[in-house]
Amino acid sequence: MPARVADKLLYLLAAGILLLQLAACSEAPEGSESNTSGSVYRHSMDGAPRSLDPAQASSIYANMLVVNLYDTLYRYKYLARPYQLAPNLAEALPQVSSDGLIYTIRIRPGVYFVDDPAFPGSKGRVVTAEDFVYSLKRHFDPATRAQGAWLWQNRIVGLDQWKEDGSDYDREVPGLRALDEHTVQIQLISPFPQLTHTLAQGFSAIVPREAVQHYGREFPIHPVGSGPYQLEGFNSSSAVLLRNTKFRQQPFSLEEEGYDPETQSYAGLEHLEGKPPPFTDRVEVEFVAEDAARWNAFISGETDFIKVPVTQFDQVLSARDPPVLTAEMAEQFQLAANLESGFVHTDFNMDDRRIGYHPNPDQDARNKALRCAIIKAFDWQKRNEVFYYGIGKVFPGIIPPVSIEYDPAQNSGFNDRDLAGAKKLLRDSGWHAGNLPELEYGFPSSVTERQMFEQLRSFLADIDYPAEKIRPLTFATYGDYARAYLNREVMLTTIGWTMDYPDAENTMQLFYGPNSSPGSNSANYNNPEFNRLYRASATMPPSPMRTSMYRSMNRILLEDCVTISGIARTLILLWNRDLAMLPDRSFVGGFFFRFVDTGTGAAGSSKNEASRQ
Amino acid sequence: MKPLLRKLLQGLLLILGVTLISFLLMVWFGPDQTYTLIGKNASAEQIEQIHQQLGYDQPFFKRYLDYLASLATLDLGTSNASGEQVKKILMRTVPVSLALMIPGFILGNLLGIALGLSAASHHGQWRDRLISGLSVGGMSISFLVVIIAFQVLLSTPYGLDLFPVRGWQVSGFGSYLQYVTVPTLALVFVTLGYNTRFYRAVFIEESGKDHIRTARAYGASHTEILWKHVLKNSMVPIVTRVMFSIPLVVISGSLLIESYFGIPGIGLATFEAITSGDQPVLKAVVGLTAVAFVAIQVLSEMLYRLLDPRVS
Numbered sequence: 001m002p003a004r005v006a007d008k009l010l011y012l013l014a015a016g017i018l019l020l021q022l023a024a025c026s027e028a029p030e031g032s033e034s035n036t037s038g039s040v041y042r043h044s045m046d047g048a049p050r051s052l053d054p055a056q057a058s059s060i061y062a063n064m065l066v067v068n069l070y071d072t073l074y075r076y077k078y079l080a081r082p083y084q085l086a087p088n089l090a091e092a093l094p095q096v097s098s099d100g101l102i103y104t105i106r107i108r109p110g111v112y113f114v115d116d117p118a119f120p121g122s123k124g125r126v127v128t129a130e131d132f133v134y135s136l137k138r139h140f141d142p143a144t145r146a147q148g149a150w151l152w153q154n155r156i157v158g159l160d161q162w163k164e165d166g167s168d169y170d171r172e173v174p175g176l177r178a179l180d181e182h183t184v185q186i187q188l189i190s191p192f193p194q195l196t197h198t199l200a201q202g203f204s205a206i207v208p209r210e211a212v213q214h215y216g217r218e219f220p221i222h223p224v225g226s227g228p229y230q231l232e233g234f235n236s237s238s239a240v241l242l243r244n245t246k247f248r249q250q251p252f253s254l255e256e257e258g259y260d261p262e263t264q265s266y267a268g269l270e271h272l273e274g275k276p277p278p279f280t281d282r283v284e285v286e287f288v289a290e291d292a293a294r295w296n297a298f299i300s301g302e303t304d305f306i307k308v309p310v311t312q313f314d315q316v317l318s319a320r321d322p323p324v325l326t327a328e329m330a331e332q333f334q335l336a337a338n339l340e341s342g343f344v345h346t347d348f349n350m351d352d353r354r355i356g357y358h359p360n361p362d363q364d365a366r367n368k369a370l371r372c373a374i375i376k377a378f379d380w381q382k383r384n385e386v387f388y389y390g391i392g393k394v395f396p397g398i399i400p401p402v403s404i405e406y407d408p409a410q411n412s413g414f415n416d417r418d419l420a421g422a423k424k425l426l427r428d429s430g431w432h433a434g435n436l437p438e439l440e441y442g443f444p445s446s447v448t449e450r451q452m453f454e455q456l457r458s459f460l461a462d463i464d465y466p467a468e469k470i471r472p473l474t475f476a477t478y479g480d481y482a483r484a485y486l487n488r489e490v491m492l493t494t495i496g497w498t499m500d501y502p503d504a505e506n507t508m509q510l511f512y513g514p515n516s517s518p519g520s521n522s523a524n525y526n527n528p529e530f531n532r533l534y535r536a537s538a539t540m541p542p543s544p545m546r547t548s549m550y551r552s553m554n555r556i557l558l559e560d561c562v563t564i565s566g567i568a569r570t571l572i573l574l575w576n577r578d579l580a581m582l583p584d585r586s587f588v589g590g591f592f593f594r595f596v597d598t599g600t601g602a603a604g605s606s607k608n609e610a611s612r613q
Numbered sequence: 614m615k616p617l618l619r620k621l622l623q624g625l626l627l628i629l630g631v632t633l634i635s636f637l638l639m640v641w642f643g644p645d646q647t648y649t650l651i652g653k654n655a656s657a658e659q660i661e662q663i664h665q666q667l668g669y670d671q672p673f674f675k676r677y678l679d680y681l682a683s684l685a686t687l688d689l690g691t692s693n694a695s696g697e698q699v700k701k702i703l704m705r706t707v708p709v710s711l712a713l714m715i716p717g718f719i720l721g722n723l724l725g726i727a728l729g730l731s732a733a734s735h736h737g738q739w740r741d742r743l744i745s746g747l748s749v750g751g752m753s754i755s756f757l758v759v760i761i762a763f764q765v766l767l768s769t770p771y772g773l774d775l776f777p778v779r780g781w782q783v784s785g786f787g788s789y790l791q792y793v794t795v796p797t798l799a800l801v802f803v804t805l806g807y808n809t810r811f812y813r814a815v816f817i818e819e820s821g822k823d824h825i826r827t828a829r830a831y832g833a834s835h836t837e838i839l840w841k842h843v844l845k846n847s848m849v850p851i852v853t854r855v856m857f858s859i860p861l862v863v864i865s866g867s868l869l870i871e872s873y874f875g876i877p878g879i880g881l882a883t884f885e886a887i888t889s890g891d892q893p894v895l896k897a898v899v900g901l902t903a904v905a906f907v908a909i910q911v912l913s914e915m916l917y918r919l920l921d922p923r924v925s
Contacts, residue, residue, distance in 0.1 A: 050694035050889070058652055142662050147652030149659075217696040235705070235877035236885055238780070286875060288779065292761050293873045297778040300769045477888050482648040486660075509654075519654040 038243075038281030039598040041579065044294055044303040048236055048287030051220035055138050055146035057202035060498065064590035065239055065285065070205030070225030071127065073105055073184075074196055075591045079269075080258020082404050083502045083587045085196055089127065089206065089226070093196065100191035100541070105199075107132065107182045112246045114230045116222075118214035124246065127206060127226050129178035134169065135206045136176055141167035148203030151500070155195070157187045169209070191539040197501030200587075228278040228594040241283040241593075249276040252595065266334070268580040269595075278594040304579055304598075308572040313389040316572065320391050323572060336573040339393055341586035342498040343400040343507075345565035346456075347523035351488045351516075354437040356524070369429035370436070371561035376422035377463045378456070378564050380415045386455065387448070391570040397554040398507045400568045402586065405504040405547045414558050422463045433466050442473040442490035444481040450474075452494070486518040493522050502587055503542070504550045508534050511557055525562045620914050624907030631903040632684070636677050636896065644890030645669070646693055667693060667892075684900040690893040694885070699897045702882055709781060710867045710878035716793055717800030722855055724801065725808025726844075732809065733816035734839060744809060751806030756799075760873045763799045779875035796870045811854060815847045822846075848920045856913045860905040 049062035057066040067075070071089040087093060089111060094103040113124035136156075139146040140163040154160060157175025165171065175187035188195065198204060211224035223231050229241035251274045259269065272279065286302075288294035291309035298306040308316055318326040323337040348371050350356035355371060358364040380394040396414035399406050426432070441456060443449035450472070457470045473490060475481035485493045499506045509515055512534045513526035530553050537549040557563065573583050580597040647663045664670055668679075683689055689699035732744040764779075766772035776795045783789045819825065825842055833842075867880035879898065886894035 048885075050885075051696065053696075056650075142666070145650055145663065145666065147650070150652050150654035153654070217691045218698065220696045236881050237871075237875040237877045286780070288875060290873055293764065293779055293875065296764050296769045297875075299771075300774060300778050302778050302780070477644040477890070479644040479646060479649040479890055483645050486648065486655075515654055518651075518657055518660055 039279075040282045040284060041280045041305075041581075041593070041596045041598050042284045042286065042303045043305050043593070044286045044288055044297060044307075046291075046294060046307060046309075047289055049239075052223045052231070052234065053144075053220035054135065054202050054205035054207060055144045055148060056220060057205070058147040060585065060589065061287070063202035064593075065241070066202035066205055066223075067227065067590040068229045068241055068283070068593050069223040069227045069231055070202070070207065071111065071227050072200055072202070072205050073107070073132065074200040076200060076587045078257040078588060078592060078595050079254070079260065079264055079582060081260075082402075084258060085200060086256070088200070090199075100193065100539070101188045103186040103188070103195060104179070105184045105186070107184065108248065109182050111226050111248055113208050113211075113224055113226045114244055114246065116211060116214075116224045118208065118211040118222075118224055124224075124226075125208070126181075127208075128181050129184045130181075131206045131208055132184050133173070133176050133178050134209050136204065137162065137167070137169060137173065138207070138212070139203070141169075143167070146203075148201070151198045151201070151203060155188055155190075155192050157189055191541075193539070193541040194501055194503050194505055197503060201500060202590075229283060232282075237287055239285045239287075241285070243278050243281045247278065251276055257595075264582060267582045269582070269597075272580065272595070272597055279597040279599070280593075283593050283596075298574070301576075304576040305583055306574050307585060308574055310387070310389055313391075313572060316574065317389075320389065323391060323570065325574075329574070332577060333574045334577055334579075336583060337391070338571045338573060338584065338586065339400075339402050340498070340569045340571055341400070341402045341502065342496065343395075343398070343566035343568045344494065344496045345398070345563050346492055346494040347525075347563045348561075349485075349488060349491050349493065349522075349524060350526070350562060351524040352491050355439070355491055357526075366429045366431065368561055369425045370431055373422040373425040373431070373463060374460065374465075375414075375561050375564050376418040376425065377459050377465075379417045379459050380567065381417070382459075383452075383455065384567060387452065388567065388569055391572075392567040393570065394567050396565075397558050398510065398563070398565055399504045399550060399554050400499070400507065400566065402568065403499070403502060403504045403507070404542070405550045407551055410551070410554075419462055426463065433464055436465055436469055439465075439470045440473045440491040441470065442475065442481060442484060442493055444478045445474045445476055449494075485522050488517050488524060495522060499587075505538060508537070508550060508553055511553075511562065523562050525557070525560070527556060527560060530556045617911060617914060620911050621907075624910055627907055628900070628903045629681075631906075632680065632896075632900050633677065635899040636680055639890075639892055639895060640673060640676070643892070643895070644888065646890035646892070649889055650693070680896050680900070683896070684904070689897040692886075692891050692894050694889055694891045694894075699893050702894060703879065703897065703901070706877060706879040706882045709876060710871070710880060712783075712789065713781075713793060713796060713870065713876055713878055714800070714867050717797040717804070718858070720797065721801045721804035721808055724805055725812050726851070728805070728809040729812025729814075729816050730839060730844070732813045733820055733843070734835070736817055736820070741813075745813065748806040748809040748813075751802060752810070754803075756803050756869055757873075759802050760799050760869060763795050763802070764873070767795050767798070779873070781874075781876045792874075792876075796874050796876070800870060808854075812847075812851070815850045816843055819843045819847050846921075849917055852913060852916050852920065856909045856916070857906075859909060860902050 045061050045064065047059065047061045049057075049059060049065055051057075051062060052065055052069060054066050054070055057063045073088060073090040074085050074093075075088040077084045077086045085093065089107055091106040091108050094105045096103055107127065107129055109126075111127045113119070113127060115122055115124045119125055136152065137159075138144045139149040139152065140159055142163075152159060156173070158173045159176055162168075162171060162173045175189075177185050179185050186195065205225065205227075208224055211222065212219050215222040221234060226244070226247075228244055228247045230244045232240040232242045234240075252272050254269065254273055286297065288297060291311055294306060295309060295312050297303045316325060316329050317323050323335065325333065325335045348355050355367055358367055384390050384392045384394055393401050394415050395401055395406070396410055401408075439460075441453050443453060453472050457467055460470055461467055473484070475484060481490075484490050497507065497510065510520050511523060511525045511530060512521060513531045515521040516524045516526065533549050533553045533556075537546050537553075540546040540549075571585055573585065575581060575583060578598070581592065581595060584592050646667060647660060647669065650663050651660055668676060687700070689703075691698050692702060728744050728748075732741040735741045768774065768776045768778040776791055781792050783792055820843055825838060828838055828842055867878050868884050869880075870876065871878045871881040872884060882894060883898050885891070886898070
């Protein structure tokens, strides 16, 4: 029979596959807990960093790793909410002169960089004040391709001029000096109360000059820092961090970290009191952009932590407000439902005469009426329900709920759908289906973004905005989209803004006139009163008066109908019950890795009550 | 030798054509990496600075000639995203992709040949119809669905939970098999339909030729006909298909697999380079793929002569 040959071939192959499978099951993979000495925490992230150079740590993902590989002068307290600053490499919070212009910071002595071939004899040396000065200067050296310079631009005396003069590292900057081996002094041009916050960001992490020079262009993949971990491996799908055995021994204090037993006892952290972090020997970070793969890896126990994809919320939660885990999930996992430190908003391009500012006052008023009508037609409840599982927090304007300046009592009428009001506005301003302008809604190509566009189109259909006049403007990548809106080519731009520090100044600057595109004011909004208030409040330390000014600015913005805003997403974080930790994706960010304890889980404590209730 | 030289010359023209068109696409339609490299609140001057650093301000043909020179000297530059030398990226990722794809590639083709032979030898009967039907069914299922289904079925508590969901922590043959099995099965599942249909068609065509009929008339056994006449005389199309699949398997074929299984191979690196507009990496991958195609074309030409004396 001729078929016999083919059949034999098939049987042979099947037997081969079976043998391979048996052999596969006989050896545990490297890196699995069974053959890795010491404790391992396996973290998953929904994106990957491309560079581990602090000067390029602009993404959440890069920042997460950078603050573990390097030291920053300050960090955020692990447990305190609202977020509070704490000294990290600095000995204490800065001494600030009475005029708020001079900051003096003492660095802890005896802190060492990790051993690396970049140093003589490959032995890491002591971290000094000069290293901090050097690290900040790098942001103003064009060769670094730094992404954090905006934090200190026009803030520090002489730093911008230093760049103008050619970025010569051997030239001193008057406002950025090492007074001695362990003392830094920063002199500001004008008060900048958020300065200390900027020194808690990955951007300000301290790098040794020798390593930058030794590795040259490849420095971003050869981190040499003094943080709690050092890099063992890094590629496009994972990073492995090992405990820095030379990391300073500072005992963990629940009180100093802002521990609240009422709300945080479920995490089982008490036994860590007095022990020096990091508590885990090895951190494996998996970069998994695909929701399904990330979820599968978590549910099969390959990772210990996940930011749950919205598509899995149904499976994970038995109640939404507040989010509660299903009984089955609660047996295995812990839950934290954190509001993001930012918000999603859709801005009108005020530079576009079809919808924004117009030299003719009548047309200008009509454009404003049109924007206001669109805002009134926007159905936040539906947006929240469809895209954020109904657990996002809708709020009016640009002071997100995570910010201390947020006003929970503020009239949310701005976010209530008012179709009759919207139609009246259009009618009164002479708009009708025939003369309404074509709206161009820009977004980077993705199914979700497309669905959001279609939903907006359906909202506007309810005020008789012709569907054919609302056009999608799709871009292949986020970079293309950014190029378009930074060049003021997009009429409606949707942006998710993550705050850099817990101070609403960071969101106010998004609408400050001089920050117009290519700056972060992608709405190109320019209101003299808003600008005046911003300038006045920008130099003020936190106070009731400053909060009141922020809220006034928020109201101006709402009344000018510049942005459809906003919603802060609720992040559902799950982690293995055997771990003692409280994860954070916000300002604490990667700083929490050092406090993760895999040895003594919290499974036996009363912790799970919180997530079950 | 002459035809080989002609092939080589054609190959050089092909490389020029591919590199020129791909470079044109990168420059005119690819993402502008400037906007992923700038920070918040960048000034127009800072944007211009990055633009210049990336060489975007240079004339098109100068950039193209630099590209050709970099390919010729194998000085492929550094990634604009990570600063890593492109050569090192390739040396780090290509072996991973090969280790990942080769088992699936070999199995997919061998099974395809076996099933194709089986179907061809029962041409028109239920077995042929069954194999053809299953092949079409397999071809109709999206690769993405197959990957997720295999992940769920073989690697999670929802299924058998036998293999790792993702990763590539390979330390020996056993761990290699652990990580490669599910991607391989997914790859085999997806390619099997295409391979089987192709090989079946080749074998059926060969089976209907005069020399097979003559062999049958002379009383040759079915086994002899299948091995000695059908399979042997089908080697030219088989070799063509296998050889020309190699560059695609190494680069684009592994893109989805590497992405979903978290395997740090060249497919993932290429995908990231495409989405971020990392031109040094992209240029190297496209250029070297074109070179690989030409090399394979020449190699195939040599193999044809070896397999079929009629090829002159």
